[in-house]
Amino acid sequence: MIESAQCHARGVIRNQAENEHFIAALYALDQKRSLSREEKELADLLTLLIEDFEDRRYNLPRATPLQALEFLMEQRGLRQKDLVSLFGARSTVSQVMNGKRELTKNQICACVFFSRQLFCA
Numbered sequence: 445m446i447e448s449a450q451c452h453a454r455g456v457i458r459n460q461a462e463n464e465h466f467i468a469a470l471y472a473l474d475q476k477r478s479l480s481r482e483e484k485e486l487a488d489l490l491t492l493l494i495e496d497f498e499d500r501r502y503n504l505p506r507a508t509p510l511q512a513l514e515f516l517m518e519q520r521g522l523r524q525k526d527l528v529s530l531f532g533a534r535s536t537v538s539q540v541m542n543g544k545r546e547l548t549k550n551q552i553c554a555c556v557f558f559s560r561q562l563f564c565a
Contacts, residue, residue: 457497509547530554
């Protein structure tokens, strides 16, 4: 998947299928313990391409990660306990939801994939 993204990440993302492909490739890179210089550059490029596509495609007001998570929870009738499997511990969920702890990049990625599963269900 990462190799495929390298081959195609030379221009703009033109459709949702390409966007999904690049998101999956970025997630795969994010899951690796360490990245080579080339992989770091690819991750930066994929991030820019994804942001550009989504900014052009979805004209949404800017929200903090916590605001977006709260919106998702409200829309899907989720409670804090439903996020424990994503965040690893109830205390972590509580700290994030109370604004005492920032969401990590991995938690945000997990929430993105979790929300896509919920909305596609």
